[in-house]
Amino acid sequence: WSVFGACGPRHDTVPACIENGCDILLFPNDIAEDFGYLREGLADGRLSEGRVDDAVLRILALKAALGLHVSRGALPEPGRRDELLGGDKHRAWARSASTRAVTLVKDVQNLLPLDPARHKRVLIAQFEERSSPSGPLPQLQIGDMLAAAGFEVAYHR
Structure with missing residues (x-):
């Protein structure tokens, strides 16, 4: 599932990616593991200090240009985050944003819309546990929604 995996072992591709011009790795599988690979790359010369x-300077300059270093008030208390992000107002905002977002689907086989009468079985490929740099993410609800609509849902994790 990792683009890095298509190019070789992660312990080689992570330092090579930074050395060859990528300033930051977004959404790493395991931050501690990737830091270890970067340290190894620095130690054995595959990654230069x-x-x-240069990468750190560019990242900090971009953050400064965007004003991310300016305090805009405290984050909500951890106990209130779920309440605020899971509330009706936030769900309405998310629905509005996704409705207005541009999506391109090229349906050359005329498979859409999905219909349980024509496409009884659906395979969902996803990671066992979803996470972001800020912590775990909730499981996707699409499988339950498809099952409720009459599909046979299988998972590949």
Whole structure:
């Protein structure tokens, strides 16, 4: 599932990616593991300190240009985050944003819309546990929704 995996072992591709111009790895599978690979790359010379310094400087400059270093008030208390992000107002905002978002679907086989009478079985491929750099993410509800609509849902994890 990892683009890095298509190019070789992760312990090689993570430092090579940074050394060859990528400033930041978004959504790593395991931050501690990837930091270890970067440290190994620095130790054995596959990743130069100069390249890391350049990447850090560019990232900090971008954050400063975007004003991300300016305090805009405290984050909600951890106990209130679920309430605020899971509330009706937030769900309405998310629905509105997704409705207005541009989506391109090329349905050359005329498979859409999905219909349990024509497409009884659906395979959902996803990671066992979803997470972001800020922590675990809730499981997707699409499987339950498809099952409720009459589909046979199988998972590949």
